[in-house]
Amino acid sequence: MKLKELASHLGLSQTTVSRALNGYPEVNEETRQRVMEAARRHDYRPNASARRLATGRAGAIGIVLPTDRNMLLDPHYIEFQAGLGERLLRDEIDIVLSPTKGSDELATYRRMALGGRVDAVILSSPTVVDERVGLLTELGLPFVLHGRTESHIPHAWLDIDNEGAFHHATKHLLDLGHRRIGLINGETRHTFARDRENGFRRALNAHGLAVDEAFVANGLMTDEIGYRITARFLAERPRPTALLVSSMMMSLGAFRAIRAAGLELGRDVSMIAHDDVFPFLNPDVMVPTMSTTRSSIRAAGKRVGELLMELLVEGRAPETIHELWPVELVVRGSTGPAPRD
């Protein structure tokens, strides 16, 4: 069923039917009812491409999906998508995933912009210096950055307070008497990792403590890397009495390394991990329960969807969109007072 057929069916013009369906005010209320009713009965759906071509709006937002390693081989991504989808659903906006090999990423954004397939894009996992912001601005494709990057170009972003979170967590460990604290972090080129490290260092410095560089490590946020780094830390003498870990996934590996070293989590070694709140990994049911800095990545996705709509529909200026979310510290069983030496 296409508009033309529907119109002739009703003995009306395409124009009127289109107007009725799209809620234009100048349509007779009775006519509108008839049109609506007929549309429903015939299960009429406007053709997306035709509508887009006519309006210039794509009704979709884009995400570039790097198919190779390490970018988003983690569950963070899908949680974010779920949140985003939750919001976009309301306006029947689709998410277009454009697969890309890591090296062609910028070219893919270019293709998205020029192809008119999307109205805006979302940028995730920014690095400290991120070329994408400049490119998209130049291309005139609206976007919201999830995270932050250093750039003089005004743009919309939403981030969590990584610096504050790890500062708080470190301070908590210091208050418990820990003096040798290890940091197991994501890759340094990512802004969030740098921010967390800054928070960590600031807390130690404020306490008059030097950072022991042997206890600062970065890597992919996997179970395996968590295990390896922790094993290395625990082999040092003296070893750290507490760990700050950038992801729950890494904390799983860290936990195993602690056990493998014959130590007990929450007594011999304390741990605080960052929790993005995955439905399948609940710090409350771990044994011992895991102390965390918590911020739902799904909620962030939802809010980013919201901001995108404000950008697109209400024409809100990107530079007015800067949201920094506070991060909660949840103290559970994996943290305890520093053991005596």
Add this chain to the structure above:
Amino acid sequence: MKLKELASHLGLSQTTVSRALNGYPEVNEETRQRVMEAARRHDYRPNASARRLATGRAGAIGIVLPTDRNMLLDPHYIEFQAGLGERLLRDEIDIVLSPTKGSDELATYRRMALGGRVDAVILSSPTVVDERVGLLTELGLPFVLHGRTESHIPHAWLDIDNEGAFHHATKHLLDLGHRRIGLINGETRHTFARDRENGFRRALNAHGLAVDEAFVANGLMTDEIGYRITARFLAERPRPTALLVSSMMMSLGAFRAIRAAGLELGRDVSMIAHDDVFPFLNPDVMVPTMSTTRSSIRAAGKRVGELLMELLVEGRAPETIHELWPVELVVRGSTGPAPRD
């Protein structure tokens, strides 16, 4: 830059330029070079909507994304997407995610089909009786099912041999002398869970053993549920000496429950878990290493992309596409001989 401009720039008609760009054979090779070169120089990209409207092809395939809990907001999903993307990338095919609330799922498929936004869709996590197959067939929207469902309607599917995998795993445990084996499975409405249970039962029966229903459990495939079910199993007397677990995520919880019960994995209790091969969860680096039935969900995604293209481009008949992948049993440290009673 649009086609029209590019054409007048070159002193050619739109048609010729279009043909040159789309690789039609009847274009003079020299002309084609000129056109290509000009297109590159001006960074010309055909408008996706216009092309779609003209050709009727969308250049995208759809996935319905259930935004609420428990469907597949788990990492399985993103791995599959990555594999799919890897293949679709080659033909510049996009993936359109249509967010939906669980209950509106069928309506969303309908919308996708009628809206012409996608050329085909992918169906994941089928239930034993799955209405989607009938709906899509009726709507005439091509699809490939990842998994299997009971249906008399001919359709394309790719699945792993879940029955065989769990039969094999169970048999292996039996050969090691285990007699009380627990099954920790996904939700029974899903075909894969039913198939795994069937394989498990068949192996026990072939061995002349009755299935102890107290040792068969189903639930969401999360760490938490894995923990709970295992704790319950281990509280039974006599308790199981081996566990078959449907996901690595659940096995993490199972592992914790085993430790919490003061038992040792691989000695007091053996475990085989199904591994979808996530880059962030490596059975080889666990302690002890985890025995698994292994099949890469990412490889499946890639192959589904391939099949989709055959369906769409080469016009392959859906009913000729039935792939059942064998599953490898990888014996590692988490399995050992049954302990003496």
Add this chain to the structure above:
DNA sequence: CTGTTAGCGCTTTCAC
């Protein structure tokens, strides 16, 4: 080998 001419299905002036 190239150009002319219709559309694809919808929205949107501009008249009435």
Add this chain to the structure above:
DNA sequence: GTGAAAGCGCTAACAG
């Protein structure tokens, strides 16, 4: 309040 007509940017017969 409704309709006629002109596109949106591209592809695809059909001629030549």
